[in-house]
Amino acid sequence: MNLIKVATGLFWLEIPEKDLFLMCGCPMDSIKHLENMNFIHRIDRDDCYMESGPNAILLSDLAVQNGYFSNLAEFPILHMMYKQGMALPGHPGNKGTSPWLIGTSDQVNAQNQYIFRGNYGLSSRAEFEEAGCTKDEVDLMWNLKMKFNFNKILKPEDLLDTTIIDDEAVELRPDVFLKRTGLNCYKLSYNDETVDIDLNLKDDELYEPPYALESRKVSRENFSIIHVGEGNGWDNTRPCMGSIICFEGKIYLIDAGPNIEYSLNALGISVNDVEGIFHTHIHDDHFAGLTYLIMADHKIKYYATETVMATARKKLAALMGQDISIFDLVLDPIILDCHAWNNVNGLEVKPLFSPHPVETSIFYFRVMSSSGYKSYGHLADIVSSKILKSFISDNPQEGIAQEFYDDVWNSYKQYADIKKIDVGGGMVHGEAGDFKNDPSGILILSHLDRPLNVQEKRIGTNVDFGSAHVLIPASVNYLRLHASRILNSYFPDAGISDIEMLLECPIIEFPANTVIAEDSTQMKEVFLILSGKVDYVFSDNGASHEMTAGSTVGLMNGLWNEPIKGTYRASALAETLIIPKNVFLKFMKKTDVMDQLIKVSRIIFDLRNTQLLGSRISNLKLVRLAQRAATVNLLPGDTVPGGWPKDLFILKKGSVNIYNGKKKIGSIKKWDSWGGYPVFSKRKDLNIDARISGKTPCDFYRISYDVLKDIPVVQWKLFQQWSCWDAHY
Structure with a gap:
């Protein structure tokens, strides 16, 4: 054994x-x-x-x-x-x-519910009605649900054997x-x-991916498709089927499979670079990466049809052991009209229903160019013609009508300049042979755990990770445009000519694992991170925090005329705008920002020291947090007001113990936090508070919940904190 x-x-x-x-x-x-x-x-x-x-x-x-x-x-x-x-x-x-x-019991019950949703999606007629379906639509959806699930929906407790x-x-x-x-x-x-x-991880351990990816640089185009996955949930050599839409230089994901962070890192894209996600369905090979997208410093836009969104709400809530309101706390949900063209800031997208065991949409995207529309079709988790035909019945209570079959097949066969198709086979996936005469320009055959066979190669092709199809090339430099947006958000009152002067500075690439600045360096430039990721390793304690687009290297130390106190290293391909320090300081004096920034610069540095606010939060967010941070002093024996308060308390100095009633259950140390959102725990026996211990007063930063509520990565870290408290106590 x-x-x-x-x-x-x-x-x-x-x-x-x-x-x-x-x-x-x-x-x-x-x-x-x-x-x-x-x-x-x-x-x-x-x-x-x-x-x-x-x-x-x-x-x-x-x-x-x-x-x-x-x-x-x-x-x-x-x-x-x-x-x-x-x-x-x-x-x-x-x-x-x-x-x-x-x-x-907590983990078994949460997994039971999450697997139930992953297996069935919406599991009753009532849930379809709640998701906005008409009676006819409910009847059709339910007939399909029964066909795919052997005419039976098992209860969560009957689906699996469990031992507590x-x-x-x-x-x-x-x-x-x-x-x-x-x-x-x-x-x-x-x-x-x-x-x-x-099963405990060490502090520096992370779960790793099962395959290796080569780094590829992403070009920001007007309209392009970047291929980030052609495998399925069983393929141990490639990421699962997925794509990136690059539109006007912005990054939109189509689905997010497991280890999506690793894929994005290989392309020099951080979570804070992602504008939104278009979601086809909730099977884990298209859903598991959603748990990474809630680690951003902004709510990533979540685009889906109403039924797909309903299943995603239920599945994420089940996985986190929370109610469905958690979804809106960490994402920005936007419902797309099914079978219609939806305008997403100039990018047109049409979701179409696709039969599958869980609620699923395929997507067509199009953008107008000087020569007409350019289009991309993403057909994840479709059904084969053979299987769908077997569902046809003259009895409307037992199957589907021929007319519905024709509608589905017509939607699959629509023309697109580029079309990616699931050809995984079996009862719940597509077959390459069904697309032998597809009219599209380029057919990409995907969702496999093997190479294409000879017959499939006659129908379509495969693509390598990180390869791209450019449908409309960029007519402007989107990276500099992105830099302009960041600078304007930092300095909204600055003149156009002053911003343009900064934009004339060079943009430098730092490959993954390249040192950008070493500890104790007296910086002569300010580096504005435009894309990718940079790890900041503190010199005093070795802690590492992740910095993403919108963060700066050397700005605060430049204000203080001090050397940096740590090492900056690119953890994924990073592109940075390099601005001479004296130029940047003169610019800030001219825009009357310097005095304001100096006032909060030490607070910003302190916040960057914390585990809660140190990683994946841009400098702009930190500036706003620092501007709203108040200093609170509490005496020995005092209790932090509010039990687990809605506002966030960050310990600057002193000693604090945590109590559940009269029982001490833990403590917090310097730069640890307390509060920040109502307790995630559902336990009824918690009566917690934080009391000042020792003989010296404690100093805290207090930040209003109103400032924190729209930063998903903060809520995510608070959820982790409470998961740990629950497991311990």
Whole structure:
């Protein structure tokens, strides 16, 4: 009995004689990591397709570790159901058992609901009505739902087997016992052997992707398609199917699969560079990356049809263990009219309904050029002609009408200059042969976990990660235009000529892992980050914070005429506007900004020191936070007002203990925070407050919730903080 490390936070343990194949930990793309280690492989059979794999999952006690979800069990569960055959009638892998989740009650219940939504989407006629569907639409949608799900919607508790681990050892199989020994720590015993399982990440550990990507530079065009994924949820060599629309230099995602951050990093794009996302549906190979998009310093626009948005609200809420209002806290939802052209700031987009087990849209995009419209079609998770024809019935209560089939097929076959198509096959994906005579200019065949075969190559083509199709080239330098927008937001009263003077400065690229400025350097320039990511490593404590577009290097130290106190290193290809320090300081004096900035510069530096406000927040946001920050002094024995207050308190000096009633449950140290949003926890036994300890007063920065509420990454970090409190106490 061996515990084998597969990847960070992911382990494999098997006892074949007890039919126990346990996956310990479940970060995104776990299945692909298991494939890399050959714990998942094809089983030779003549009667059916079948793979080996896990039949049980031990979940992390913590929903989130080091900023990322620890439990994303949808695709491992789908693998058990369909690749191993547990949910397929008559399949040899169907032995009457269900996929098995093991863990604490909070995590098992959250995963149960999240997997239920990932499997079914909207699960009742009433939910379709709530999503704005007419009676006829509800009837049609429900008929399709039944066809895809073998005429039955299982309850969450019936979909999976579950085992709750509390304080006592639990017998998983005869003579196989599992005991929780601490936070995220377990001991598994079998006969005379024991194995310790530790799912905690170290402070500097992150879940890694299962594949390697080469860095590619993205060109900002008027209208172009950048290809960021051609694989599916099983492809361990490529990201999942997805694209980027670059329109007027702005970045819009189409779907966000697992490890989307890694893909964007390889292209020199940070989360703060993303303007919006167009979402086709909520299966994890198109949804899991949504959890990265809520780490921005602005609400990323979320574009979807009403039914897709309804499923996304429910799934994200289930994953986070919150109600659906959490969606609007971290994203900016914008409903698109289905079967109509929607104008998104000049980019026209038409979503069309596509039959799938969960609510799904395909998208067509178009932009007018001097030679007419240029267009792109993105057909993710479509259905094959053969499967859809099998749903046709003369009985309107049992299937679909021929007219509906024709409408779907006409929508699939619309012309586009570039069209990307799901050809994954099977019951719920498209077939390349159906597009043999498609009229489009270029057909890209996607959503596979294998190379194209000879027949498919006669129909369409494949593309490499980071390659692009430029439909309308840029007529202006969008990077300098972006720089102009940033500078105007910093200095709204500055004259046009003064801004243009700064824009004449050079733009320099720093490849990933390049040092931009070393610790203790007396900066002679101010670097304005325009794209990509820069890590700032503090010299005093080694902490690292991520800086993105709109942040500056050397500005504050230039104001103080002091050397920088840390090292700046590009963590993804970064493009920066390099402005001589003396030029920038003269500019600020001329615009009457310098005195204001000097007043808050020390506060900005302090805020940059905090874990809550240090990463992924632009300087402009920090300036606004600093301008609204008040200083509060509390004496020993005082309590921070409000229990868990709505306003944010950041500890500058002193010592603070945290109490639940009369019981001390923790403490906070310098630059830690308290408050900032109503408690995320649903526990009824919490009566928490923060009390000043020791013999010296405490100094805090107090920042109004009204300033924080529209910064999703802050709310995300507060959610993590409360997930950790809940797991500990």
